Amino acid sequence: MFIPNDHGAHVGAGLKPAPTLHREPSPRPLHGGRLRQAAARYGIPLAGWIDLSTGINPQGWPVPPVPPQIWQRLPEEEDGLREAAADYYGTPHLLPLAGSQAAIQALPHLRPACCATLVTPSYAEHAHAWRAAGHRVREVPAEGIEAALPETDVLVLIHPNNPTGARFERDRLLAWLEWLAGRGGWLLLDEAFLDAAPESSMAPFCPRPGLIVLRSLGKFFGLAGARVGFACAEPGLLDRLDRMLGPWTLAGPARWAATGALQDRAWQAETRRRLTGDSERLAHLLTCRGLAPSGGCALFQWIETPRAADLHEGLARRGILTRLFTDPPSLRLGLPGSGADWERLDAALKEVIYEHTRSTFAPSPSGGGLGRGNDQACPERSRRKRSRRGRGDLAP
Numbered sequence: 001m002f003i004p005n006d007h008g009a010h011v012g013a014g015l016k017p018a019p020t021l022h023r024e025p026s027p028r029p030l031h032g033g034r035l036r037q038a039a040a041r042y043g044i045p046l047a048g049w050i051d052l053s054t055g056i057n058p059q060g061w062p063v064p065p066v067p068p069q070i071w072q073r074l075p076e077e078e079d080g081l082r083e084a085a086a087d088y089y090g091t092p093h094l095l096p097l098a099g100s101q102a103a104i105q106a107l108p109h110l111r112p113a114c115c116a117t118l119v120t121p122s123y124a125e126h127a128h129a130w131r132a133a134g135h136r137v138r139e140v141p142a143e144g145i146e147a148a149l150p151e152t153d154v155l156v157l158i159h160p161n162n163p164t165g166a167r168f169e170r171d172r173l174l175a176w177l178e179w180l181a182g183r184g185g186w187l188l189l190d191e192a193f194l195d196a197a198p199e200s201s202m203a204p205f206c207p208r209p210g211l212i213v214l215r216s217l218g219k220f221f222g223l224a225g226a227r228v229g230f231a232c233a234e235p236g237l238l239d240r241l242d243r244m245l246g247p248w249t250l251a252g253p254a255r256w257a258a259t260g261a262l263q264d265r266a267w268q269a270e271t272r273r274r275l276t277g278d279s280e281r282l283a284h285l286l287t288c289r290g291l292a293p294s295g296g297c298a299l300f301q302w303i304e305t306p307r308a309a310d311l312h313e314g315l316a317r318r319g320i321l322t323r324l325f326t327d328p329p330s331l332r333l334g335l336p337g338s339g340a341d342w343e344r345l346d347a348a349l350k351e352v353i354y355e356h357t358r359s360t361f362a363p364s365p366s367g368g369g370l371g372r373g374n375d376q377a378c379p380e381r382s383r384r385k386r387s388r389r390g391r392g393d394l395a396p
């Protein structure tokens, strides 16, 4: 049940905690990365897949062998992780988490029932968590935020947005924060995909009242399996979150690997450069195939097309997993890792598009239709030709 919010001075004052019992559970959000499911469904062995269904860096931080005592001892707070994270994120006001997902689920339980505004489309776990904790959830397009603000207690933004790549100017974010904080509200920024553009992070503004910034080691660092993330916020809120999550939420080996990754400035600089280049290459490859992305960031590109489901299916039948969205019909593609993966993606796109050419693919809203594409202008084709010439391979 939604407890109406009083729009007076301090949101939350005198309100009951968000009711969480006896609610109809909403369907659990779908995610990319379900490669085993895809392998079973399409009858292609795991090793035959290219997984582009997540925005995870395919060349993640190379984790060295974990010393035996790290496996054996209980994790200790004083192991250097906090210091490494404070240095990397630009604020000491942070809490290590078992993935930023831990905070996404817990934070809604730290407020009385209120109105949370979220942008759609975006990573569905946020809306799911706020709804599940009994809050009223409004989902608006990015252009609708200003209009929704007067009724908003908590504004949740993924920055850059997943999957659209939408970004917001710092001044605007600060203005929204000021408004929300003035009424006891929160600006919750999920910066899971921001590591390639650290200058845009709002984490260094913590501990401003009402500001919460979530970070993840799963994307840029490619350590999604380690389950490491951080919440940056005011000390009082971090303390409540810490108490709620309890001790040893992060495994020792995950803490150890995260500390090394956060300290490795040379790898980070090189990775920023590489990801930015690879993301541009992916956008170009898609554009050459008549699929100009509508948005993206350093870790993925997003294409809107009414034939997204056909494209997803056609690629999956060729062992390439993408992330399909239905509203609006669209696909998110992560970055291929090896040169062979890039070539396979381009060849598969060409085949799928050819297969469907006669079934008239309509142009996408961004102007990029699923047409024949332009083989001549496509960099993958020239790359293949160059490397064949280099190998003396005369195959056409």
Ligand SMILES: Cc1ncc(COP(=O)(O)O)c(C=O)c1O
Pocket: 098, 099, 100, 101, 102, 123, 158, 162, 190, 192, 193, 215, 216, 217, 218, 224, 227, 228, 229
């Ligand atoms: C926008 C966004 N935030 C948070 C997460 C969760 O990340 P973590 O691995 O840190 O829990 C994801 C996972 O895909 C995501 O896309």
